[in-house]
Amino acid sequence: MKLINLTNLIMIYTLKLFNTGQVTLPKAWRSKFKTKNFIAEETKNGLLIKPLTKDELVYYETDEEFGIYCESGINIDEFKKAIKKLHG
Numbered sequence: 001m002k003l004i005n006l007t008n009l010i011m012i013y014t015l016k017l018f019n020t021g022q023v024t025l026p027k028a029w030r031s032k033f034k035t036k037n038f039i040a041e042e043t044k045n046g047l048l049i050k051p052l053t054k055d056e057l058v059y060y061e062t063d064e065e066f067g068i069y070c071e072s073g074i075n076i077d078e079f080k081k082a083i084k085k086l087h088g
Helices: 027-033 076-087
Strands: 002-005 010-013 038-043 046-051 058-061 066-069
Touching (some): 066 076
Antiparallel strands (some): 002 010, 038 046
8 A cells, every 4th residue: 555644745655564574665666776685674663674775884683693784795994994883
């Protein structure tokens, strides 16, 4: 279902969660952002889904592992900068 937020004039869609835990993003969003990788972030207002750009670095953690993800790869100097930024 497509809704329009009249205050901000942005498109809002109702998403369906499947039994597998997957959510399908609307075609308009998939076409607009031209990426197959998105970040889902929990905020105080709910979930925020953002496209992951080729140059963006993302730190991730699970119960089993952690790391930095970058779709286009990362050189060692960029990796060092990211680690220093995370640990101050």
